[in-house]
Amino acid sequence: MERVGGSRRVLHFGPFAADLETGSLYKLTRRVKLQEQPYQVLAALLERPGELITREELRQRLWAANSFVDFDHGLNIAINKLREALGDSAEEPRYIQTVPRRGYRFIGVLQSDEPLNEAALRTDTPAARPVNTRHIFYAGVAGVLALAGALVLVLTRYHGSSHANPESRRIESIAVLPLRNLSGDSEQEYFADGMTEALITDLAQIRALRVISRTSVMRYKGLNKPPPEIAQELHVEGVVEGSVLRSGGRVRITAQLVDAASAKDLWARSYERELRDVLILQSEVASAIADEIRVKITPQERNRLATNRVVDPAAHENYIKGRFYWNKRTEEGLKRGIDYFRQAIDLEPSYAEAYDGLADCWMGLAWYGYVPSKDAFSRAKAAATRALELNGLMAEAQTSLAFVNANYDYDWKAAEDGYRRAIALNPNYANAHHWYADLLSAMGRHEEAIAESKRARDLDPLSPIINTWLGWRYQFARQYDQAIVEYRKALDLDPSFPPVHLVLGQTYEQKGMLKEATVELEQAVNLSGNGAIYLASLAHAYAVAGRRTDALQLIRRLERLAAAQQVSSYDMALAFVGMDDKDYAFSWLERAASDHAGRLMFLNVEPRFDSVRSDPRFGELVRRLKFSS
Numbered sequence: 001m002e003r004v005g006g007s008r009r010v011l012h013f014g015p016f017a018a019d020l021e022t023g024s025l026y027k028l029t030r031r032v033k034l035q036e037q038p039y040q041v042l043a044a045l046l047e048r049p050g051e052l053i054t055r056e057e058l059r060q061r062l063w064a065a066n067s068f069v070d071f072d073h074g075l076n077i078a079i080n081k082l083r084e085a086l087g088d089s090a091e092e093p094r095y096i097q098t099v100p101r102r103g104y105r106f107i108g109v110l111q112s113d114e115p116l117n118e119a120a121l122r123t124d125t126p127a128a129r130p131v132n133t134r135h136i137f138y139a140g141v142a143g144v145l146a147l148a149g150a151l152v153l154v155l156t157r158y159h160g161s162s163h164a165n166p167e168s169r170r171i172e173s174i175a176v177l178p179l180r181n182l183s184g185d186s187e188q189e190y191f192a193d194g195m196t197e198a199l200i201t202d203l204a205q206i207r208a209l210r211v212i213s214r215t216s217v218m219r220y221k222g223l224n225k226p227p228p229e230i231a232q233e234l235h236v237e238g239v240v241e242g243s244v245l246r247s248g249g250r251v252r253i254t255a256q257l258v259d260a261a262s263a264k265d266l267w268a269r270s271y272e273r274e275l276r277d278v279l280i281l282q283s284e285v286a287s288a289i290a291d292e293i294r295v296k297i298t299p300q301e302r303n304r305l306a307t308n309r310v311v312d313p314a315a316h317e318n319y320i321k322g323r324f325y326w327n328k329r330t331e332e333g334l335k336r337g338i339d340y341f342r343q344a345i346d347l348e349p350s351y352a353e354a355y356d357g358l359a360d361c362w363m364g365l366a367w368y369g370y371v372p373s374k375d376a377f378s379r380a381k382a383a384a385t386r387a388l389e390l391n392g393l394m395a396e397a398q399t400s401l402a403f404v405n406a407n408y409d410y411d412w413k414a415a416e417d418g419y420r421r422a423i424a425l426n427p428n429y430a431n432a433h434h435w436y437a438d439l440l441s442a443m444g445r446h447e448e449a450i451a452e453s454k455r456a457r458d459l460d461p462l463s464p465i466i467n468t469w470l471g472w473r474y475q476f477a478r479q480y481d482q483a484i485v486e487y488r489k490a491l492d493l494d495p496s497f498p499p500v501h502l503v504l505g506q507t508y509e510q511k512g513m514l515k516e517a518t519v520e521l522e523q524a525v526n527l528s529g530n531g532a533i534y535l536a537s538l539a540h541a542y543a544v545a546g547r548r549t550d551a552l553q554l555i556r557r558l559e560r561l562a563a564a565q566q567v568s569s570y571d572m573a574l575a576f577v578g579m580d581d582k583d584y585a586f587s588w589l590e591r592a593a594s595d596h597a598g599r600l601m602f603l604n605v606e607p608r609f610d611s612v613r614s615d616p617r618f619g620e621l622v623r624r625l626k627f628s629s
Contacts, residue, residue, distance in 0.1 A: 012110065013108040013110050014109075014268070015027050015254065015256060018043070020043050023043075025039065030224075033085075034085050035078075037078040037081075038078045038082040038085065040062055040078075041075075044061055048106075049106045049108070050106065052102060053103050054103040058075060059071050059075070062078070079096070094108060170295065171237045172237060172295065174210070174211055174236055174239070174289075174293065175216075175230065175231065177196075177217055178192070178193065179193075179196045179241075179243055179255075182243045182244065183246060183247075190321055190324040191244065191317070193218070193324060194321075195320075196214070196217070196244075199253075201396075202283055202285075203428075205304055205395075205425070207427050211459070212234050214327070215463040219462045227260070227263075237260050238258065240258075249274055251272070251274075251275055251281060252270055253281060253285050254269070255268065255270075255289070257292055266292060266293075267289075271285055276310045276311060283306060311348060311351065314347050315354070318340045322338075322339075322341040323337070323357055326357060331368070337361040338362070352390035352397065355386045355390065356387040359381075359383035359384035359404070363404065368531070368533060369568035373597045374408075377596055378408070380403075381404040381409075384400040395425035395426030398418050398421050398425065398432075399429060399431055403435050406435075406442070406601055407598060407599075407600075410626065416439060430456045430466060433456035437450075439601075441472070441473050441602070450477070464494040465499060468499050471500075471503060471504075475510070476605045484507055491504075498528040501524035502533070505517045505523075505524060510607050514545040517541050517545070518538070518547075522538060532561050532567035533568065535561075536567070539555050540578030540608060542578070543580070544578050554575070558571070568598055569595050570589070570592040570597040570598065570599050570603075571599075572591075573589045577608060577609060577611060577612055580611065582612055586621075589621060593624065593625070600625075603625065604625075
């Protein structure tokens, strides 16, 4: 095959990619095992698509002139093995047509034979597929790519029909696995991850469908587990896998739906659009999947899916980068996310999703005490409010605003109303259930909080933070043994996750297991890189355990951080409560109320404040915050 600039040409048809130079065949994201003779038959057919390849031509290609073989039997075996690999049949051929007594013809649609970066093939994924106007399905003319908004259907599983497969069953739970990045450029991973998240978000709007959240599916990134095995682990009936390729000013998504029960491929298709139409592309893929699995969609949900919005490609790229860094949940990641979301807004001032991303970053910085809470929460509120002005039906923005209402405004009714609206709009948004459970815990409505946390875990079963926070609900309900059970499940998911060691240590402290508590909290401090929230809990535990000198050393360290506004006043109050220094503790609590400090909303249910709960100053602060009795 012809070499082009260090790349090689690869032929694509349906979900398959054939590298004729290396003799490799790929199906979507997996390499297909195919013996030499069946592959040579395929190569001969692909080199002359639509033309008759005679049996004599195949004999000359597969066997030397002086070979003594049963040619007819050997060729029939090769054809049968090839059809088996392609999922094809002689009776209803999609790719290989038999011309009786003469030979065979390739009747599939060749999508592309453009150069492919060789790095993509070394990952055993299908070849990257830049657009080639010679093989576009609709016409063989180069000008077809200039048609704005053209949808290129390059693959359909069932005889080209765009309708649901009549043999498919209704699927009510689904997981979208991380889309493979076919660019051959590791720097483009954020783009593939962003497209995966967008597809999940679109499908999650369908109330009748349970959709697994991003955090859980991303744990399968780079793994080669069979989709039915993943479906079993996530307790879903269907799995979507596929790939994404951005080439020049265009983007292509190829997706395949697998029935977990039968392990059969139900549907596969590729979609392609200009980058500016990427939101439309995402909605088209989500709508097609919903139609295929026969899930019930309300007219309102159908309208939300049928978006016709265009977006500035550079703005969208900045948005995807912003979400990539937000998902890291580190101080550096959150701050870089803010930069990218701002750039997206500068380019596209009406980009509601970018405003919501901005709100989420500021919320994270405030909650963990990385920046002064009052300033960060006020910025988050402004951004979430603007997102809702631009798109009032955006569940994510409703959730962000409700989070601010609870943690900044201490407006419990507005927060609950917001979470309920968000869940009505998108019942599959795990964070809405997760943060709503925060509010319910703070209100002392522990059974409801536990139920919401379990719902969040159903949607995001492999999320370390959601599994950890389910234990936290039990901790606030003073059900410490059950809390420990949940924390241990979270540790199985990620033993190096600092928050689970933090709250496990706190629970051990409440059970009087002070040695175990300090061991867990010391580990949390080390894993977090000496985060202030972790240092404060360790100081409290040291003091309770009688290690007052150690506790004082940590408190002095925290005071230096507090002077630089790098520690929450709520955490300082907890440290002094451990030392039984009530005056300093209430001084910091007053400052926490003034600062709108993160986590102050848990004041009324936090067990570590039990020692000061009878102090009149505590009751006054609780009344001022208008907690329910």
